[in-house]
Amino acid sequence: MPEYHQLTPELVSQLAEIVGVDNCLTGEDIAEDYAHDEMPIYGTRMPEAVCLPATTEEVAAIMKLCYENSIPVTVRGAGTGLVGGSTPLYGGVVLCTMRxxxxxxxxxxxxxxxxxxxxxxxxxxxxxxxxxxxxxxxPGEKTGSLGGNVSTNAGGMRAVKYGTTRDYVLAMTVVLPTGEIQHIGRAVTKTSSGYSLLHLMIGSEGTLGVICELTLKLVPNPREDMSFILPFENIESAIESVPKIKLAGLNPQSIEFMERDIVDTSAEATGNHVFPTEVNGCEAGAYILVTLDGNDEDEIFMRAERLAEIADGQGAFDTLVVQDPSQKESVWAARSSFLTVIESDTDLIDEMDVVVPVNVIADFLKYVHEVGEQNGTRIRSFGHAGDGNLHIYCCANDADQDEFLQQSAKVMEAAYAKCAELGGQISGEHGIGHAKKDYLRASLGETPINLMAGIKAVFDPKCILNPGKICS
Amino acid sequence: MPEYHQLTPELVSQLAEIVGVDNCLTGEDIAEDYAHDEMPIYGTRMPEAVCLPATTEEVAAIMKLCYENSIPVTVRGAGTGLVGGSTPLYGGVVLCTMRxxxxxxxxxxxxxxxxxxxxxxxxxxxxxxxxxxxxxxxPGEKTGSLGGNVSTNAGGMRAVKYGTTRDYVLAMTVVLPTGEIQHIGRAVTKTSSGYSLLHLMIGSEGTLGVICELTLKLVPNPREDMSFILPFENIESAIESVPKIKLAGLNPQSIEFMERDIVDTSAEATGNHVFPTEVNGCEAGAYILVTLDGNDEDEIFMRAERLAEIADGQGAFDTLVVQDPSQKESVWAARSSFLTVIESDTDLIDEMDVVVPVNVIADFLKYVHEVGEQNGTRIRSFGHAGDGNLHIYCCANDADQDEFLQQSAKVMEAAYAKCAELGGQISGEHGIGHAKKDYLRASLGETPINLMAGIKAVFDPKCILNPGKICS
Incomplete structure (x- = not known):
């Protein structure tokens, strides 16, 4: 790790000159929020200054100054990250893009x-x-910044049909660590013009350059969408239906799964009982929520019939249509409440967002529940069945923070190892930040991490941009 | 450029030991084809040996030997490239993956x-x-290897709806220049787990590693597809219809354009007159060919009605349905014949496959035709209107090779500069190889090329893998 300098009063006044004195915060003017993202449990650190630039040119001037003076810079968007990606581990400047x-x-x-x-x-x-x-x-977190979404290749509900953020970034303007402004990619949808610096930048969590402008692809808005709740006896039978649904050419926008446990807690907390617990005399143990979209209602109904046939063949207790707007709102409000509900139901939480092949979701969840039990933590989960991206939470029972972190570390280590064994990846959409660095290395091995570190050094020879993250 | 060694008889026998004596060719046993791809006009060079390995382990052993002895290695698939990407510019070993x-x-x-x-x-x-x-x-060239397709991020007809090769590569096994075997990516569709080495490898034209295995995403085969010929007065009005078609949410599989000139030459050469020259009393000057796919014929017909309305509003002379199998075959046979027909109509040919924003296709083509005329070459073109990827050919009139190359270089230089000005890229799907290196640098500027060269050095410090291509 290279040696960093501290901000001097002179450098602070130069920063203030760049962004305006009101947009350069120091000392007690810096809100505590800037010391972490949404997971302070992974550690906090106050920056020496927070700069809020308004233009690409201001960003370039900040970077040039910091590069010349070896001041670490950590880029922050809305601060909704979950892996400590925007925590300024080495102090220095937090460059917040929210203006x-x-x-x-x-x-x-x-x-x-x-x-x-x-x-x-x-x-x-x-x-x-x-x-x-x-x-x-x-992605579930709607208030995140687009810069942050691109930096983590955010995924979300509709990835089954539409792909992830990566698939919608055509071009970007970035400021390199040296302060140079570069336009990467072009507003065209097909290219074979040298190594894809664009795809390298996507998902690089603010370590290779500061994203200052994005050109994003859009699609015509589908005129109709309809959701369907498929209640199953248990998570195994629910998950087994997923490949069949995908293979049938129904082109679903999303396929989400939820365990009964979460649905109950959510219903209790919110009073929203939109997921039925007893269906046709059977007790639901898990649910699949499928959304179909398109331009024509009749055509969606035709696909829905096929979905119902498949669901029936797979042992679903019913295929419940969610069509009228208020019901639709209730379903998605319930889905959106899960994380909040889990958080409010425990004092301490740790999380992972592994992605595994679709056909091993149930096996993986079973394994994590077992490991959780062995280590005294409660495991709760929901996620994107259609793409194997699982949000899994370790919740403290009565443990204090130190004890919980030890328990949770054991669960994580075992779960990530299992994930690698099953052909999965550490993160589907949250990223690595600094919280998941060791797990990434354990999962991929030394060589890929060394290649990443080599690439980092090409872009940022002084390692001033978001140091301590992913591979640095 | 580092210093390379020549193959000694001892090294040749070590290579022969790795792949078997029948799969290690030297001297007169090497077919002249191995000296170039499909564009020998960009220069040829015979390799010192051609190795045809059968396994990843054999590839690893070849690379280890060549790395230790500083022997350049150029990977070759089916040899259908168009930018000199598989030409062994520095001799050494051609590693052919076709076994x-x-x-x-x-x-x-x-x-x-x-x-x-x-x-x-x-x-x-x-x-x-x-x-x-x-x-x-x-892509138009169906006999290309998948390794080559991934190395150039091959695009093709269906990119409008389905994207390019990049979107279908989930994971790969590569041998790094040092001989180390690495598994990059995983068979999951969502990931945010460090820099995307996978996306860096895709489109890197065999310069960063040797692809030895690919995990490719598939989709359920759509049960129905239907094509529609839209004849227009001229290329401008044809192209103007494209954004309207895309905006209407018809989700076309492909939108191709063809100029009358090519259609006529193809009809003469093949006897296949499937594109009508006179429609409803009007003389067609250009065509748009739209393909819709889906699982339900009725639903495609509904989208077709909407397409016909748009076409009518945009001045198309008609919307001709291509539905029965023999007619469909004729249309696509004609479309597939274009390159062959252009090639057989001239002694010498040079080509570009720029990609530009869809709404400037007509302007760009007009410009290139003018520049072609000014420089004494004939310009012929067709391509993917839906994604702005244009295949443009400079054809020699009566010029000899030296004269033609000078004419063509002037056309290329002007056209690539115009392409950059319009926000386009040098190549949509063919790649850079060595033929388009200077144009890439002129289009992107020094910094991106230097970043690429830095990345190349991280993967391949001795620059033995496909030297002289893209940025090396």
């Missing part, structure tokens, strides 16, 4: 939009709808 | 297939259909 929050221009001929990185996902999604367009990536 | 031609296993639960890199695209496409699955990437 760069403009939706710049739609290109209706080429179906794309230019945005600044501080635009929140929910704001782009709503604005695109006003243009009768859809921005498909749909 | 690694097995389709290894289908995973019907996770919808993927494991293949060796020497499997030809057409063979996988046909085999997948037997499993009622589709491998969506569909």
């Amino acid at each position: 760069m929050d403009k939706i710049l221009a739609y290109d209706m001929d080429n179906l794309n939009v230019r945005v600044q990185p501080g635009v929140r996902l929910c704001d782009l999604a709503a604005d695109a709808l006003d243009h009768d367009l859809m921005y498909p990536p749909d | 690694m031609d097995k389709i290894l296993a289908y995973d019907m639960d996770n919808l993927n297939v494991r293949v060796q890199p020497g499997v030809r695209l057409c063979d996988l496409a046909a085999d997948a259909l037997d499993h009622d699955l589709m491998y969506p990437p569909d």
Whole structure:
């Protein structure tokens, strides 16, 4: 790790000159939030200054100054990360992009939009709808920034049909660690023009460059969508239905799974009982929630009939149509409540978002529940059955923080090892940050991490940009 | 450029030991084909040896030996490249993957297939259909190897709906230049687990590692497809219809354009007159060919009605349905004949496959035709209107090779500069190889090329793998 310098009063005043004195915070003006993301359990560290630039040129000037003076810089969007990715581990400057929050221009001929990185996902999604367009990536956290979404290759519910954030980034303007401004990618959908620096930047968690503008692909908004609740006896039979649904060519927008346990806790906490617990005289132990979209209601109904046949053949107790708007809202409100409900039901929480092949989801969950039990923690989970991306939470029973972290580390270690054994990956959409670094290395081995570290050094020879993350 | 050694008789016998004496060719046993790809006009060079390994382990042993002895290695698949990517510019070993031609296993639960890199695209496409699955990437050259397709991120006709090869590579086994075997990516569709070495490898044209196995994503085969010919007065009005078709949510599988000139030459050469020249009393100057696919014929007809309305509003002379199998075959036979027809109509040919934003296709083509005329070459083109990927050919009139290359270089230089100005990229799907290196640098600037060269050095410190290509 290279040697970093501390910010001097002179450097602070130079930063203040770049972004304006109101947008350069130091000392007690820095809110405690800047010391961590949504998982302070992974450690906190206050930065020496927080800069809130408004333009690419300001970002470039900040980076140039920090590069010349070996000051570490950590980029932060909305701070909704879950792996400590925006924690300024070595102090220095937090460069917060949330003042760069403009939706710049739609290109209706080429179906794309230019945005600044501080635009929140929910704001782009709503604005695109006003243009009768859809921005498909749909991670659970709607208030995250698009810069953050790209930095973690955020996935979400609709990945089964539409892919992840990666598939919607056409081009970006980045500031390299040295302060140089570069335009990477172009607003075209097909390219074979040298190594893909664009795809390298996507998912690099703010370690290779600062994203200052994005050109994102949009699609015509499907006119209709319909969801279906499939109650099953248990998680095994629920998960077994997933490959069959995918193979049938129904092209579902999403296939989510939920265990009864979570559904009950959510219903208790929110009073929203939209997932039926008893169906046709059978007690539901798990659910699959399928959404179909398209431009024609009749055509969706035809696919729905086929879905019902498959569900029936797989032992679902019914195929319940969620069609009217209020019911739809209830279902998705319940789905969205899961994380909050889990969090409010425990004092301490640790989480993983592994991705495994679809046909081993049930085996994997069973294994993690067992390991959780052996280590005195409660395991709760839900996630994206259609793409194998599982959100799994370790919840403290009565343990204090130190004891819980030890328990949770044992669960994580065993679970990540199992995940690798089953052909999965450490993270489906949250990223590595610093919390999952050791697990990434254990899962991939030394060589890929060394290649990543080599790439990092090519972009950032002084390692000033978000040091201590992924591979540095 | 580092210093390379020549193959000694001892090294040749060590190579022969690795792959078997019949699979290690030297001297006069090396066919002249190994000196170039399909564009010998970009220069040829005979390798000192050609090795045809059958396994990943053999590839690893070859690379280890060559790395230790500083012997350049150029990987070659079916040799169908168009930018000199597999030309062994520095001699050494050509490592041909065409004996690694097995389709290894289908995973019907996770919808993927494991293949060796020497499997030809057409063979996988046909085999997948037997499993009622589709491998969506569909470049014009069906006999190319899948290793080559991945190395150039091959695109093809169906990219509008299905994306390019990049979108179908889940994982690969590669041998690094040092001889180390690595598994990159996993058979899951969502990941945020460190820098994407997978996406870096895709499109890297055999410069970062030797692809020895691929796990490719498949989709359920759509049960129905239907094509439609839209004749227009000229290329401008034809191209203007494309954004409207895309915006209407018809989700076309492909949108191709063809100029009348090519259609006529193809009809003359093949006797296949499937594209009508006079429609409803109007003389067609250009065509758009749209294909819709799906699982239900009625639903495709509904989308077709909407397509016809749009076509009518955009000045198409008609919307001609291509439905019965023999007619469909004729249309696609004509489409597939274009390159062959252009080639057989001229002694010398040079080509580019730029990609530009969809709404500037007509402007760009007009410009290139003008530049062609100014420089004494004939310009002919066709391509993928839906994604802006244009195949443009410079054809020699009566010029000899030296004169033609000078004319063509002037056309290329002007056209690539215009392409960059319009926000396009040098190559949509053919790659850079060594023929387009200077144009890539001119289009992107020094910094991205230097970053690529830095990455190359991380993977291949001795620069032995496919030297002289892209950025080395």
